[in-house]
Amino acid sequence: MDSLWIETTKDRKPLNVLEKDEKTEICVIGAGLFGLTTAYYLSKEGKKVIVIEKGKIGEKVSGNTTGKITSQHGLFYNHLISDFGEEYAKKYLEANEEAINSIKQIIKQENIHCELAEKNSYVYTTKQEEAIEIEKEVQAVNKLGKDAKFVNKIDLPFKIEGAIEFKGQAQFHPRKYMYGLCESILKENKIYEYTTALDIKKNGENYNVITDKGIITAKYVVIATHYPIKNLPGLYFTKMYQSTSYVVAIKTNQKLPQDMYINVKEPFYSFRTAEYNGEHILLICGSDHKTGEPIENNCKYEELEKKAKELYPDAQVLFKWNTRDCISLDKVPYIGEFSNIMKNVYVGTGFKKWGMAFSNVAANIVKDEILGKENLYKNIFTATRVEPIKNRWEEKNMIKESVNSILLNKFKVETEGIENIKNDNGAIIKINGENIGIYKDIEGKVYAVKPNCTHLGCLLSWNNLDKTWDCPCHGSRFDYKGINIYEPAIKNLEIKNIYNNEK
Numbered sequence: 001m002d003s004l005w006i007e008t009t010k011d012r013k014p015l016n017v018l019e020k021d022e023k024t025e026i027c028v029i030g031a032g033l034f035g036l037t038t039a040y041y042l043s044k045e046g047k048k049v050i051v052i053e054k055g056k057i058g059e060k061v062s063g064n065t066t067g068k069i070t071s072q073h074g075l076f077y078n079h080l081i082s083d084f085g086e087e088y089a090k091k092y093l094e095a096n097e098e099a100i101n102s103i104k105q106i107i108k109q110e111n112i113h114c115e116l117a118e119k120n121s122y123v124y125t126t127k128q129e130e131a132i133e134i135e136k137e138v139q140a141v142n143k144l145g146k147d148a149k150f151v152n153k154i155d156l157p158f159k160i161e162g163a164i165e166f167k168g169q170a171q172f173h174p175r176k177y178m179y180g181l182c183e184s185i186l187k188e189n190k191i192y193e194y195t196t197a198l199d200i201k202k203n204g205e206n207y208n209v210i211t212d213k214g215i216i217t218a219k220y221v222v223i224a225t226h227y228p229i230k231n232l233p234g235l236y237f238t239k240m241y242q243s244t245s246y247v248v249a250i251k252t253n254q255k256l257p258q259d260m261y262i263n264v265k266e267p268f269y270s271f272r273t274a275e276y277n278g279e280h281i282l283l284i285c286g287s288d289h290k291t292g293e294p295i296e297n298n299c300k301y302e303e304l305e306k307k308a309k310e311l312y313p314d315a316q317v318l319f320k321w322n323t324r325d326c327i328s329l330d331k332v333p334y335i336g337e338f339s340n341i342m343k344n345v346y347v348g349t350g351f352k353k354w355g356m357a358f359s360n361v362a363a364n365i366v367k368d369e370i371l372g373k374e375n376l377y378k379n380i381f382t383a384t385r386v387e388p389i390k391n392r393w394e395e396k397n398m399i400k401e402s403v404n405s406i407l408l409n410k411f412k413v414e415t416e417g418i419e420n421i422k423n424d425n426g427a428i429i430k431i432n433g434e435n436i437g438i439y440k441d442i443e444g445k446v447y448a449v450k451p452n453c454t455h456l457g458c459l460l461s462w463n464n465l466d467k468t469w470d471c472p473c474h475g476s477r478f479d480y481k482g483i484n485i486y487e488p489a490i491k492n493l494e495i496k497n498i499y500n501n502e503k
């Protein structure tokens with residue numbers, strides 16, 4: 001099912017596809033929130049920009065988000081102060097607060113109708129032992145110069161032990177906002193849909209962005225593909241993993257809460273309202289797991305639907321969707337120069353499910369780098385930093401999780417024939433000693449692929465909820481026919497003719 005944001009912007013006109021080689025100053029790869037904001041700012045500076053997008057604009061992570069624009073990223077500031085120091089934490093906070101204002105300004109200046117609403121944001125707890133953490137967070141945030149408050153009551157329909165309140169935060173319809181950015185970019189520059197970047201190669205002083213439709217030559221390249229599509233240099237796959245979350249949108253006759261909320265610790269539940277057909281509805285987001293874990297059924301949505309019914313017994317589910325985001329090992333995004341040995345190529349990733357404000361922070365940093373201007377926050381998010389890799393505990397944890405998923409998956413390889421796979425289900429089976437990924441549709445038609453990720457070869461797991469092949473190592477995803485839908489992989493899976501193989 002499409003997200004509320006995609007469903008309500010389906011009438012938008014498709015954009016052109018690249019038809020011939022082109023030359024420009026800046027090529028932005030990826031038209032999600034980060035890529036489009038970067039292209040918007042650079043267009044405003046009079047730069048020549050071409051944006052290329054593999055599918056339709058804003059249809060991937062940014063079109064499946066919950067769209068809270070906030071500097072409140074869970075309980076994070078107390079941790080930032082103790083791990084990175086007060087000055088660092090202050091800059092992190094200010095960068096995000098400025099981003100909220102910049103988004104509001106863009107919306108006003110470009111007259112974008114994207115349901116922007118100013119809201120308070122809360123991190124709450126229902127557990128007494130967690131209230132102390134909230135108190136500490138309030139003190140930390142106040143120390144950094146932001147006025148945050150401890151409150152005992154919020155308007156969700158249950159009792160809490162405490163919450164931290166941030167005023168002046170916001171929510172919007174992310175895809176309407178992205179289409180607003182597009183309109184402005186297209187006045188001076190170009191955006192191509194259904195144009196996939198395959199590689200970036202040095203060409204004298206410039207780069208050639210090789211796409212499936214032609215070559216774009218540019219002095220500067222911005223990799224805004226969510227997870228960078230280039231492994232070397234950069235090695236982002238050694239310092240990041242992906243985490244999936246699910247959203248249900250419900251209708252109820254009960255009074256809905258006014259603001260934006262999330263609890264302190266897993267299992268997370270995040271809440272915000274939205275508009276649909278002239279009515280207020282409620283979004284509940286949660287059920288997080290590492291992307292690529294085998295998913296057998298509907299249980300992730302069922303968890304959220306159960307929560308919805310517990311809080312609002314008459315809840316009627318209107319939409320459900322899921323997506324994932326990149327999490328860096330130190331929980332701070334990677335923004336700026338992509339690699340020390342690839343000058344003029346920039347990246348913004350690892351937004352850890354807070355990419356609405358972070359896309360704006362990243363776009364400002366990258367814009368200033370290209371314009372040769374100083375940026376106050378550039379050193380806070382340095383993309384080339386290696387400290388996260390040195391964090392042995394986190395690195396071990398990431399590797400352990402990947403190995404666990406791979407092993408879990410390996411044990412799932414069947415040695416029996418395909419007759420054991422039920423209709424509308426998938427599995428990996430061995431045929432003549434070779435692993436083959438099989439999906440049988442509702443009528444029993446068989447689709448067979450080589451179940452190894454085209455990114456770095458990891459064995460894929462079957463996701464029976466979305467009918468996709470997912471990578472437990474780095475989070476690439478492919479549909480049941482083997483078509484690549486989520487990066488870092490770019491290429492489709494190899495299709496297998498199993499009947500020939502069986503001979």
Ligand SMILES: Cc1cc2nc3c(=O)[nH]c(=O)nc-3n(C[C@H](O)[C@H](O)[C@H](O)COP(=O)(O)OP(=O)(O)OC[C@H]3O[C@@H](n4cnc5c(N)ncnc54)[C@H](O)[C@@H]3O)c2cc1C
Nearest residue numbers: 030032033034054061062065066067068197353354355356
């Ligand atoms: C369930 C969920 C809820 C969230 N809710 C919030 C929230 O409330 N507030 C918040 O701040 N953050 C939230 N986030 C995080 C936020 O949505 C993301 O951080 C942000 O949308 C990422 O934007 P992006 O531009 O980096 O990625 P995307 O939006 O994925 O953009 C990348 C684009 O690049 C394109 N692309 C990929 N490969 C290629 C290629 N080879 N060639 C050309 N194009 C390519 C893709 O098709 C895509 O359109 C949430 C995340 C999740 C998972």
